[in-house]
Amino acid sequence: xxxxxxxxxxxxxxxxxxxxxxxxxxxxxxxxxxxxxxxxxxxxxxxxxxxxxxxxxxxxxxxxxxxxxxxxxxxxxxxxxxxxxxxxxxxxxxxxxxxxxxxxxxxxxxxxxxxxxxxxxxxxxxxxxxxxxxxxxxxxxxxxxxxxxxxxxxxxxxxxxxxxxxxxxxxxxxxxxxxxxxxxxxxxxxxxxxxxxxxxxxxxxxxxxxxxxxxxxxxxxxxxxxxxxxxxxxxxxxxxxxxxxxxxxxxxxxxxxxxxxxxxxxxxxxxxxxxxxxxxxxxxxxxxxxxxxxxxxxxxxxxxxxxxxxxxxxxxxxxx
Amino acid sequence: xxxxxxxxxxxxxxxxxxxxxxxxxxxxxxxxxxxxxxxxxxxxxxxxxxxxxxxxxxxxxxxxxxxxxxxxxxxxxxxxxxxxxxxxxxxxxxxxxxxxxxxxxxxxxxxxxxxxxxxxxxxxx
Numbered sequence: 001x002x003x004x005x006x007x008x009x010x011x012x013x014x015x016x017x018x019x020x021x022x023x024x025x026x027x028x029x030x031x032x033x034x035x036x037x038x039x040x041x042x043x044x045x046x047x048x049x050x051x052x053x054x055x056x057x058x059x060x061x062x063x064x065x066x067x068x069x070x071x072x073x074x075x076x077x078x079x080x081x082x083x084x085x086x087x088x089x090x091x092x093x094x095x096x097x098x099x100x101x102x103x104x105x106x107x108x109x110x111x112x113x114x115x116x117x118x119x120x121x122x123x124x125x126x127x128x129x130x131x132x133x134x135x136x137x138x139x140x141x142x143x144x145x146x147x148x149x150x151x152x153x154x155x156x157x158x159x160x161x162x163x164x165x166x167x168x169x170x171x172x173x174x175x176x177x178x179x180x181x182x183x184x185x186x187x188x189x190x191x192x193x194x195x196x197x198x199x200x201x202x203x204x205x206x207x208x209x210x211x212x213x214x215x216x217x218x219x220x221x222x223x224x225x226x227x228x229x230x231x232x233x234x235x236x237x238x239x240x241x242x243x244x245x246x247x248x249x250x251x252x253x254x255x256x257x258x259x260x261x262x263x264x265x266x267x268x269x270x271x272x273x274x275x276x277x278x279x280x281x282x283x284x285x286x287x288x289x290x291x292x293x294x295x296x297x298x299x300x301x302x303x304x305x306x307x308x309x310x311x312x313x314x315x316x317x318x319x320x
Numbered sequence: 321x322x323x324x325x326x327x328x329x330x331x332x333x334x335x336x337x338x339x340x341x342x343x344x345x346x347x348x349x350x351x352x353x354x355x356x357x358x359x360x361x362x363x364x365x366x367x368x369x370x371x372x373x374x375x376x377x378x379x380x381x382x383x384x385x386x387x388x389x390x391x392x393x394x395x396x397x398x399x400x401x402x403x404x405x406x407x408x409x410x411x412x413x414x415x416x417x418x419x420x421x422x423x424x425x426x427x428x429x430x431x432x433x434x435x436x437x438x439x440x441x442x443x444x445x
Contacts, residue, residue, distance in 0.1 A: 002412075002416075003371070003374040003375055003412075003413075003416050004416040004419050004420050004423075005420050006420070006423050007420065007423065007424050007427060008427060009424070009427045009428050009431045010431060011431045011432060011434075011435035013435075014432065014435055014436070014439075021428075021431070026420075026424075027370055028370075029366050029367045029369070029370035029371070030367065030420070030424075032362075032366065032367075033363050033364065033366070033367045036361075036362070036363040037363060040363070041330075041363070094327065094331065181330065183329050183330045184326050184327055184329075184330070185326065293432055296428060297425070297428060297429070300421060300424055300425045300428060301425070303421050304418065304421045304422065304425065306364060307364075307414055307417055307418040307421060308418065309340070310340070310341070310357075310364070310414055311411065311414045311415065311418065313339070313340040313341045314341060314407065314410060314411050314414065315411075317341055317343055317407065318407060318411075
């Protein structure tokens with residue numbers, strides 16, 4: 001293994017719904033693979049089959065089935081299995097030996113809501129059927145209603161709204177959730193946001209900077225729309241602000257402003273901001289189907305398994 | 321009506337005997353060959369290509385995705401000498417990436433553990 005890298009990771013913050021971290025000493029191809037896997041190949045659960053027993057609502061069966069599919073379904077492993085994802089607890093339905101579906105490859109949700117009218121109400125407001133009304137047959141698997149308490153407090157409904165019932169209407173169905181990946185359908189996607197940015201490398205040319213007066217330096221600081229520069233009060237030197245990596249957008253404005261300040265057009269830039277080739281700032285937000293840190297760990301395991309599989313297939317190729 | 325099968329982008333069609341990797345030696349270029357990776361996409365291919373290019377024994381490595389609706393990738397590899405075959409360098413590249421991924425997993429787990437230790441007060445537990 002002569003050409004191996006040893007990437008480093010620094011965590012910026014972990015919340016159940018969001019993780020921010022820095023991946024360094026690696027390559028864009030690794031960062032992008034990680035991002036793509038988090039988006040498209042981390043296994044999750046989602047409602048895939050819906051059996052309607054009665055639907056007298058205003059929405060048709062297909063419409064409701066589609067809405068059900070998009071509800072995030074959360075698998076919460078038992079305490080002893082912490083750190084595992086749903087692929088440890090469920091079989092992909094195509095690999096399961098059962099006839100249609102079973103406990104090993106699926107989870108069943110029941111929903112039966114009727115808007116009963118007694119005749120004594122003054123006003124008949126519509127009744128909202130939400131994800132709270134889904135009854136799971138597996139206590140480890142529940143619909144994810146909201147990401148956080150704040151979100152819950154702001155919402156009008158108790159859970160994710162499915163359909164509104166008028167007086168006398170009824171919705172009765174059985175929904176079957178299966179494990180899948182979002183390459184098949186986006187409802188299996190565990191992330192709402194999975195992005196990386198390049199770390200900015202801010203280089204200040206001291207030699208060129210010495211040719212500027214204090215006023216010009218202040219002007220340079222003020223023209224940068226990202227505000228990534230500041231002037232040291234004591235020494236009168238320009239330096240990058242501490243959180244420059246977070247706010248930098250690689251704007252061209254700084255370049256143009258400098259060009260106007262130079263004595264000769266061929267002079268070097270005072271400040272150059274370039275994108276690092278081996279340091280990436282990741283930001284991952286979940287839909288609620290998994291915790292953000294779990295998604296990252298799961299994505300790395302998916303990649304590891306894929307590489308193992310490819311190595312094995314390549315071995316078989318040699319034997320042929 | 322003519323929608324492709326939902327799983328056709330990631331599940332091998334085993335009924336028709338589809339294999340994950342098919343290798344063909346190049347008939348016109350020396351020490352070169354083409355790997356056809358079925359049911360793969362840019363996720364893995366770009367990773368493999370960049371890792372292959374880090375190997376000084378590799379003269380050329382590149383991949384093509386023939387069409388967005390086609391679910392295989394073709395990876396062309398040429399090596400510098402007849403002593404190392406494209407299969408060998410690819411195998412080495414996958415091994416290196418595998419150990420990099422192992423390292424990454426450990427690194428992430430450590431970083432998370434350390435972050436939780438340092439931020440216990442903030443988390444309130």
